[in-house]
Amino acid sequence: MWLRIIYNITPITEIKGVGPKVAEKLTKLGMTSAQGLLFHLPYRYEDRTRIVPIGSLRVGDHAVIQGVIELTEIKFARKRMLICRVRDGSALLVLRFFHFTQSQKSNLARGKTVRCFGEVRRSGSHLEMTHPEYSILSATQAKADLTEAVEETLTPVYPVTEGLHQISLRNMVNNAFDLLNAGTLILDDYLPTVLLNKYNFSNLKEALRFVHYPPPDVSLSDLQDNQHPMKQRLIFEELLTHILSLRQLRARVKEKPACIIKSSQQKTNTFKATLPFELTNAQRKVIADIEGDLLKPSPMQRLVQGDVGSGKTVVAAIAALQVIESGYQVAIMAPTEILAEQHYTNFVNWFEPLGIKVAWLSGKLKVAPRREAMALIESAEASIAIGTHALFQDEVAFKNLALVIIDEQHRFGVHQRLALRNKGVSDKHGKQRAPHQLIMTATPIPRTLSMTAYADLDCSVIDELPPGRTPVETVVLPDTRRVEIVERIIKACEQGRQVYWVCTLIEESEVLQCQAAEDTYNELSEAFPDLKIGLVHGRMKSEQKEQVMSAFKNTELQLLIATTVIEVGVDVPNASLMVIENAERLGLSQLHQLRGRVGRGEQASACVLMYRAPLSQNARTRLDTMRQTNDGFKIAQKDLEIRGPGEVLGTRQTGLQLLKIADLQRDAALIPKASAAAEELERKHPENIAPLIQRWLGDASRYADV
Ligand code: ADP
Ligand code: MG
Numbered sequence: 001m002w003l004r005i006i007y008n009i010t011p012i013t014e015i016k017g018v019g020p021k022v023a024e025k026l027t028k029l030g031m032t033s034a035q036g037l038l039f040h041l042p043y044r045y046e047d048r049t050r051i052v053p054i055g056s057l058r059v060g061d062h063a064v065i066q067g068v069i070e071l072t073e074i075k076f077a078r079k080r081m082l083i084c085r086v087r088d089g090s091a092l093l094v095l096r097f098f099h100f101t102q103s104q105k106s107n108l109a110r111g112k113t114v115r116c117f118g119e120v121r122r123s124g125s126h127l128e129m130t131h132p133e134y135s136i137l138s139a140t141q142a143k144a145d146l147t148e149a150v151e152e153t154l155t156p157v158y159p160v161t162e163g164l165h166q167i168s169l170r171n172m173v174n175n176a177f178d179l180l181n182a183g184t185l186i187l188d189d190y191l192p193t194v195l196l197n198k199y200n201f202s203n204l205k206e207a208l209r210f211v212h213y214p215p216p217d218v219s220l221s222d223l224q225d226n227q228h229p230m231k232q233r234l235i236f237e238e239l240l241t242h243i244l245s246l247r248q249l250r251a252r253v254k255e256k257p258a259c260i261i262k263s264s265q266q267k268t269n270t271f272k273a274t275l276p277f278e279l280t281n282a283q284r285k286v287i288a289d290i291e292g293d294l295l296k297p298s299p300m301q302r303l304v305q306g307d308v309g310s311g312k313t314v315v316a317a318i319a320a321l322q323v324i325e326s327g328y329q330v331a332i333m334a335p336t337e338i339l340a341e342q343h344y345t346n347f348v349n350w351f352e353p354l355g356i357k358v359a360w361l362s363g364k365l366k367v368a369p370r371r372e373a374m375a376l377i378e379s380a381e382a383s384i385a386i387g388t389h390a391l392f393q394d395e396v397a398f399k400n401l402a403l404v405i406i407d408e409q410h411r412f413g414v415h416q417r418l419a420l421r422n423k424g425v426s427d428k429h430g431k432q433r434a435p436h437q438l439i440m441t442a443t444p445i446p447r448t449l450s451m452t453a454y455a456d457l458d459c460s461v462i463d464e465l466p467p468g469r470t471p472v473e474t475v476v477l478p479d480t481r482r483v484e485i486v487e488r489i490i491k492a493c494e495q496g497r498q499v500y501w502v503c504t505l506i507e508e509s510e511v512l513q514c515q516a517a518e519d520t521y522n523e524l525s526e527a528f529p530d531l532k533i534g535l536v537h538g539r540m541k542s543e544q545k546e547q548v549m550s551a552f553k554n555t556e557l558q559l560l561i562a563t564t565v566i567e568v569g570v571d572v573p574n575a576s577l578m579v580i581e582n583a584e585r586l587g588l589s590q591l592h593q594l595r596g597r598v599g600r601g602e603q604a605s606a607c608v609l610m611y612r613a614p615l616s617q618n619a620r621t622r623l624d625t626m627r628q629t630n631d632g633f634k635i636a637q638k639d640l641e642i643r644g645p646g647e648v649l650g651t652r653q654t655g656l657q658l659l660k661i662a663d664l665q666r667d668a669a670l671i672p673k674a675s676a677a678a679e680e681l682e683r684k685h686p687e688n689i690a691p692l693i694q695r696w697l698g699d700a701s702r703y704a705d706v
Pocket of ligand 2: 312313407
């Protein structure tokens, strides 16, 4: 209630015709106040500003015509209907009504002048309108100048909902504008004039009025495609608000105290010395960013983007060592069992020689080992815990968790990031501390997009691959050439190369996918008994999977038949060839992830994308893109173009569902401006932030938990 008073919000029931029932319907459409009606924007327009001669109508037009009724009669074709013939100076038009009353019939009397609005269709040799909106003109009206009494502006068409008619909604919006003009409804402009002038934007009222009631000479395509400056003005405000809300969230997280991590670097240095390679400059730079964050008394919120194979795991390990050396615990979470297991194996090899105990926790653990792992974590005997999201269940209690690392997670939303913050932390002195967070993703997203989707995070990019990598050569072949492809694989195996064969299916069914992998496994094993072939899929037991994977890693297996469980993170540098069956069914980022399993060693690698014809347009674009580039950033850009940010990043995760008119892809050019404006507003007009958020996000309470 007090919010309403502070922000001058008028109850929606103040609008003429809005009682409690209608108010409920309006709420469904996102309108909770009278001001809200002004922000319910038309999605298209009708031109009722001029009367069109019947002779120049075209099929599909929505138009106003005016003419004299020649004849009105009831006809029985398949149904009973009312037919009314109208003629103007140019031609004849038929009006057709399937539902009508007797008084309607007598009203549409011969000789009267009628004005109609409707969609033009063809019926046999003539044009007609079915159920047009119409009015009978009085004799004086009929004689008056034709241009009189037609609408002065284009007519808005609004999104409606069941039981709420277009015409009633239009009247309500009209009424809201009447109240606005009368000064009864207050609508503050929270964007300072300086800012508006800078981008040549109109003030809010002007922009809203224009978008609801555009003049007849406007470029309709500009307006409907959201390119018109008046529409851009509103989109800008929405984007700005979206960014402000995320930045506010970030500021609140930063207010929490965190442990200051000042590492002795002893173990870190030992670890670096044992690595069989030098860190790349990009890795060093990102590690420096992280060390800088850890030295601060507020929680790190850092996103590390790095292409497949750029060496994120080592960066995670070094970050973890800093924290462990300072006497705190680290948790590393991976999205899949296989990937978590691989990290576990890596970290055990790296850390146990340094005297650091590693705990393992996944959802599939039996009761006893699970209890054991939880005890290790609770006592802090294990300084580092690795696992799947099972790590963050309520029962898991860390003694002094100071760093959470989330690997390969591009669909990790604001909500989840927040939930982690509450993973009870107290420092050595028992004081509550929020853990630092490091998020790693191989799905790079363009800067404009991360400015909004990840405005609550700092970003670092590993923009360089370790030296000596040769790009994977990619070929695209139809499955009619399967026999030939199999021969090529066998030959490669005989030459000592290791090969992945990935089976996919259109159904998102794990069972069927595993079945397909088993079938291929049986078929190839029978045909080539001398070949050492392994099989790995999601329905196998962990130990089984691990056994097969390590056999492949140790070159005991030549060919590994797998499902997409190996999609993310699996690292076997000696594997240099990959076949992906039904590649046309996979998305770009998935293909890129899969292909990233090869090309990790010194030797030249290849990837065969096998498809079943016919290819859809999008599938063809995807496969072409894969053939043309190995660059994860370019692939991500293409993926965004094809699927849009909601699909790529997750609509809910990014809060995209809360955007009413902006589109992060389409309006990308506005984002840097909105981002700069957000900072300016924070500096100069912080008092405007809350009402803006209230206006655009309302009670959506995106971050209720903050
Ligand atoms: P991703 O970024 O995809 O998670 P990984 O961390 O799995 O990549 O690293 C891929 C491979 O590159 C691993 O075999 C890793 O040991 C190796 N690697 C990482 N950093 C370097 C480096 N600086 N020089 C050479 N090889 C490296
Ligand atoms: Mg990785």
